[in-house]
Amino acid sequence: DAGVIQSPRHEVTEMGQEVTLRCKPISGHNSLFWYRQTMMRGLELLIYFNNNVPIDDSGMPEDRFSAKMPNASFSTLKIQPSEPRDSAVYFCASSWDRGRGPPDTEAFFGQGTRLTVV
Amino acid sequence: KNQVEQSPQSLIILEGKNCTLQCNYTVSPFSNLRWYKQDTGRGPVSLTIMTFSENTKSNGRYTATLDADTKQSSLHITASQLSDSASYICVVCTNQAGTALIFGKGTTLSVSS
Numbered sequence: 001d002a003g004v005i006q007s008p009r010h011e012v013t014e015m016g017q018e019v020t021l022r023c024k025p026i027s028g029h030n031s032l033f034w035y036r037q038t039m040m041r042g043l044e045l046l047i048y049f050n051n052n053v054p055i056d057d058s059g060m061p062e063d064r065f066s067a068k069m070p071n072a073s074f075s076t077l078k079i080q081p082s083e084p085r086d087s088a089v090y091f092c093a094s095s096w097d098r099g100r101g102p103p104d105t106e107a108f109f110g111q112g113t114r115l116t117v118v
Numbered sequence: 119k120n121q122v123e124q125s126p127q128s129l130i131i132l133e134g135k136n137c138t139l140q141c142n143y144t145v146s147p148f149s150n151l152r153w154y155k156q157d158t159g160r161g162p163v164s165l166t167i168m169t170f171s172e173n174t175k176s177n178g179r180y181t182a183t184l185d186a187d188t189k190q191s192s193l194h195i196t197a198s199q200l201s202d203s204a205s206y207i208c209v210v211c212t213n214q215a216g217t218a219l220i221f222g223k224g225t226t227l228s229v230s231s
Contacts, residue, residue, distance in 0.1 A: 004161070031217065042223040043162070043207065056217070091161050097217065107219075109161030 004110035006092050012116045018080040021113045024073055025094030033107065034067055034077050035091040043091070049075065050097055082117045089114050120145045122222035124208050130228045135198055139225045141191040141208030149218075153182050153193045154207040156224070162207055165193070198229045 005024040013019050025032045034046040047057040049069045057067070064083070069075040079086055095107040122143045131137050143151070150169045154162035166175045166182040168191070174183045179196045195202055208222040 033217070043221040045219060048217050050217075093161070106164045106167060109163070111159075111161050 004092055004094050004108055006090075006110035006113050008113060009111065010114045010116075012118065013082055015083055015117055016081045017117075018078065019082045019086075019115060019117075021077040021090050021092075021115070023075045023077070023092030023110060025075070025092070026108055027073065029094035029096050029108075030072070031095045031097040031107075032069060032075050033093040033095075034075070035093065035109075037089045037091060037112070038087075046077070046090075079115075082115075084117045087115055087117050120210075120212065120220045122208055122210050122220050124206075124222040124225050126225060127223075128226040128228070130230060131198055133198060133200055133229050133231050137195050137198060137227065139193045139195075139206050139208075139227070141193070141222055143189050143191070143208070143210045143220070143222075145189075145210040145212055145220050147212055148186065148189075149211040149213055151182075151184055151191050152209040152211065152219075153180070153191075154209060156205045156207060158204070165206075195227075198227075200229050200231060203227060203229045 007022045030051050032049040035043050037043045046059045047067045048055050052069045065079055067077045089112045091109050091112045093107040093109040125140045150167055152167045153165040155165050156162040165177050165180050168175050168184045170186050181194045184191045205224040205226050207224040210220045212218040
């Protein structure tokens with residue numbers, strides 16, 4: 001498996017523009033996570049899907065952020081309109097959630113999308 | 119408040135030397151603790167996962183320890199290599215499903231020749 005695939009790797013956009021980040025999780029995984037990483041705050045969970053259903057979106061900073069998972073092999077994170085403070089590296093990760101049993105499920109991260117909003 | 123604190127913030131060591139990174143947490147409930155390695159420009163990669171009952175776990179030259187009583191963990195790197203230069207992130211999971219993760223801000227390790 002190629003691992004978690006994110007696109008684009010880098011995105012530079014002007015303030016006010018819409019940005020869409022894409023993620024293909026590892027085949028067979030049923031959990032997908034979107035994270036944001038900045039120097040100041042480190043890694044922060046934005047939203048978590050299980051079986052394509054959003055379970056916890058409490059980390060989504062504002063209504064400008066939205067995420068979808070139309071099927072088990074694809075997810076998007078959209079920012080509209082984008083602002084300079086959204087500049088960060090956005091990671092997608094996937095894992096297999098057994099639902100019960102030992103809590104040792106490993107999450108595999110993609111390479112991230114570095115977003116710069118100018 | 120759930121928090122994960124790591125020390126030192128950064129560390130420089132010579133190739134071949136050992137080092138130990140620290141992680142203190144105030145997280146409840148506790149499910150498991152993970153150490154991740156993040157190379158520059160890459161996503162984090164899991165090194166170890168330890169549950170409440172595990173005191174130590176090794177992955178090659180990496181050995182993680184966990185003291186659930188004092189809520190402390192350490193990551194020991196033996197015979198460091200240049201490729202060990204990375205950020206090491208301590209993460210505490212608070213739920214059974216492994217989805218509620220509290221991240222530390224990481225320790226940046228630089229190994230020089």
